[in-house]
Amino acid sequence: MSTFRAYMVEQDGHAHRAGVRELTLDQLPEGEVLIRVRYSGVNYKDGICSQPASRLVTRYPMVLGIDLAGEVVESRDARFRPGDPVICTSYDLGTGHFGGFSEYARVPADWVVPLPDGLSLRDAMVLGTAGFTAALSLYRMEQNGVSPAMGAMLVTGATGGVGATGIAIAKRAGYRVVASTRKDEAAEWLKTLGADDVVRPDALLLQEGESYLNVQARYAGVIDPVSGKYVPHLLQRLEYGGVIAISGYTGGPDFTASVFPFLRRQAAIIGIDSVWLDMETRREIWRRLAGPWKPSDEALSHIGHDITLDDLDSALKQILSGRMKGRAVVNL
Structure with missing residues (x-):
């Protein structure tokens, strides 16, 4: 792999650009865990971040996507090993640190939650930050x-x-x-x-x-x-x-x-703020979502629908205008 695809917003003065770009691993920010992203959810916050000079984006250029689920590729932290299925949501993801609308993401280990038994990677992102x-x-x-x-x-x-x-x-x-x-x-x-x-x-x-x-x-x-x-x-x-x-x-x-x-x-x-929630509570919420509070398979099938990176422009406009029904899940 020499390059991979990601949805990036750029702001240079009054010029604003957004779309799919080709990146290399060297362009990813620092972090102990490299993740092959499989799914990411589209959230209202992502829509706000996609707007010119968004007050939520703390630096440009920025790969959007405030949540992701995938497998560990590399880890410098003993808590995670290659192949581990994991979730990462909130913190600075997609606002100040390259986010989940990307085939690869490198994040701090302290942001990563092991995927609990009972959830697939896609289930986790049908729920995502919203769920x-x-x-x-x-x-x-x-x-x-x-x-x-x-x-x-x-x-x-x-x-x-x-x-x-x-x-x-x-x-x-x-x-x-x-x-x-x-x-x-x-x-x-x-x-x-x-x-x-x-x-x-x-x-x-x-x-x-x-x-x-x-x-x-x-x-x-x-x-x-x-x-x-x-x-x-x-x-x-x-x-x-x-x-x-x-x-x-x-x-x-x-x-x-x-x-x-x-x-x-x-x-x-x-x-309710999920951005800087402590890790103990974060894991407890995901445990409940994988167990007693997990929506039925029928409900999950009605809530989530898959899109691609190339569909993001349209999906972000939809969610900002209130026309999104359920959850758009970016299938990477």
């Missing part, structure tokens, strides 16, 4: 007392990566799942993932005169990658002790809420 984020949301909620016995789990932005995987994961964890989407045509698809009911986002808004005093509590928790104006309304629909786990802001970063749901219903909002 990991959804599972971390559920994990943090359950640490705060949420359980299936409390009530239903609401999943916002249901057709996106976090939403689609969140539905399947919450269903496997034993929850009655309510999916929220504007896309009426996606209702049957969401039910194949495990949704018991599908609602439009506007149905979550309180009407004039409604408040936590007279509105029916409906949800034990919310897996919420949308945020924005819906948060104060969702707070007032939580069961006592309910939790909203916010992992994104496709609906906007700001909201104004009353303190009363926090005081009267012991409601909570938890922020």
Whole structure:
């Protein structure tokens, strides 16, 4: 092998270029583990990184892709040996360190997670950062007392990566799942993932005169990658002790809420960040995704669809415009 292919963005002044490039191993950044990448997932964060002068990319040129799964080719760390199947997600991958949209990647050993039994490399990237984020949301909620016995789990932005995987994961964890989407045509698809009911986002808004005093509590928790104006309304629909786990802001970063749901219903909002999560928790989340929380084979087949590096321009535009359904998996 003299060269390999990777999807790279370059920024030179006002000139922005993105596309598939030929690279050599010498061009990869430092790291103890060289990985032959087999799959990488397309995430909303990748879409943001693909934009000119993205605030998330810390240096150029940059190979995008915030997650990857593949086999170890070389390792200077005793924890990993050639042939080991591994996962790498988050940290600076695809933002400050060459990422997963590449046939090869060299990364720090401390970022690498052994592929747990129960997941294939492709399964891991059908879930990917989005599924990991959804599972971390559920994990943090359950640490705060949420359980299936409390009530239903609401999943916002249901057709996106976090939403689609969140539905399947919450269903496997034993929850009655309510999916929220504007896309009426996606209702049957969401039910194949495990949704018991599908609602439009506007149905979550309180009407004039409604408040936590007279509105029916409906949800034990919310897996919420949308945020924005819906948060104060969702707070007032939580069961006592309910939790909203916010992992994104496709609906906007700001909201104004009353303190009363926090005081009267012991409601909570938890922020979810998978980027700098400690390795012990990271491994625990992947263990659950490979075991008790692993979506059914049918759900995984409906969530993920394969694309190639040459399809990335289109896929990144799709995810930014909200037209992506489920997860695009880059098959390398």
